[in-house]
Amino acid sequence: MIDASPGRVLSDVDLAVRLAEVAGKLLVSVRSAGMFEAGALGAAGDHTANAFLVHALRALRPDDGLLSEEMSCDGSRLGQDRVWIVDPLDGTREYGEGRDDWAVHVGLAVDGVATIGAVALPAVGLTLSSGSSPPLPALRHPPRMVVSRTRPAAEAIAVAERLRGELIPMGSAGAKAIAVVRGEAEIYLHTGGQYEWDNCAPVAVAAAAGLHVSRVDGSPLRYNAHDTYVPDLLICRPEFAEDVLAIVRELAGGRSGS
Incomplete structure (x- = not known):
């Protein structure tokens, strides 16, 4: 479930975080099942995470536009000011190879600007968002x-x-x-x-x-x-x-x- 408290409306940033984290858990479960070879694993993960994200956003933000890598676009988003832009599985190759450097992206563009975002790295149990970024560390030279x-x-x-x-x-x-x-x-x-x-x-x-x-x-x-x-x-x-x-x-x- 996205929200364990009935009647509570999540903020955009909290929703982005929860969606990215749940999609990430689904992807980890699909990979850990051990049922697919690398290529088929990526397709299964993409399909599973996309189905969840699309369903959740249409249910929880029905008035907003939606753009997903794994969903055909009917053009309706172009007339909307608020558009959710998601990548259910960024780094399909790495996901299929059993690596850690893959992610789930849930973003919200408002008037064309990337305003809200959550990026989950499920294999390492980390999610960062536009509402919870850590302070920048000391600068390193050379970069x-x-x-x-x-x-x-x-x-x-x-x-x-x-x-x-x-x-x-x-x-x-x-x-x-x-x-x-x-x-x-x-x-x-x-x-x-x-x-x-x-x-x-x-x-x-x-x-x-x-x-x-x-x-x-x-x-x-x-x-x-x-x-x-x-x-x-x-x-x-x-x-x-x-x-x-x-x-x-x-x-x-x-x-x-x-």
């Missing part, structure tokens, strides 16, 4: 950068070289963002393309924690667009934002001039 395990962006590698930083391969986008929130890394730069469900909730959590969040040209991230593709993003400690954006601009200028 650590979280990057894709399988396709680290060329720009991220170049930025790490310029800042003499350390690259930390990791799976889920949510796991990467939470690593920066928790002080396990300082920079998450991604230029390989994502979708709104990949980063809406992580961006809301990161922004609430006091981190810099933007596109790699410094412009704001916007949500509930007709085209849900998000080409790039930067989540980092504010102290590194100016340098990272400047290096990315320089790299882009070099490519356009070649």
Whole structure:
């Protein structure tokens, strides 16, 4: 159950947390059943978590829009100011491989801004939200950068070289963002393309924690667009934002001039 107290209305952030945690428990149960090979396991987990999240949000926030990676979109969300954007299982590969770096994302965009978010890392029993971010730890130099395990962006590698930083391969986008929130890394730069469900909730959590969040040209991230593709993003400690954006601009200028 989402709420053990009948009649109690959960706040948006509390609802996001509860939904992410329950979906995470479902995913852990599916994986621990030991019934599926890696590929089928990911599909089973996605389907199970998505069915729960979609049903719960339609029941508990019937007037809001909804966008999920695992649900076809009928376009009705585009006319709504409040839209829940969820990824039932971010890091399907890692989930299927028995790793810990996968996540559940439950985000709420209000007027196109990632306003509420909860990111659960069920395999390690951790959930962070836009209402409960820990204080940022002491800054570390040189910075650590979280990057894709399988396709680290060329720009991220170049930025790490310029800042003499350390690259930390990791799976889920949510796991990467939470690593920066928790002080396990300082920079998450991604230029390989994502979708709104990949980063809406992580961006809301990161922004609430006091981190810099933007596109790699410094412009704001916007949500509930007709085209849900998000080409790039930067989540980092504010102290590194100016340098990272400047290096990315320089790299882009070099490519356009070649």
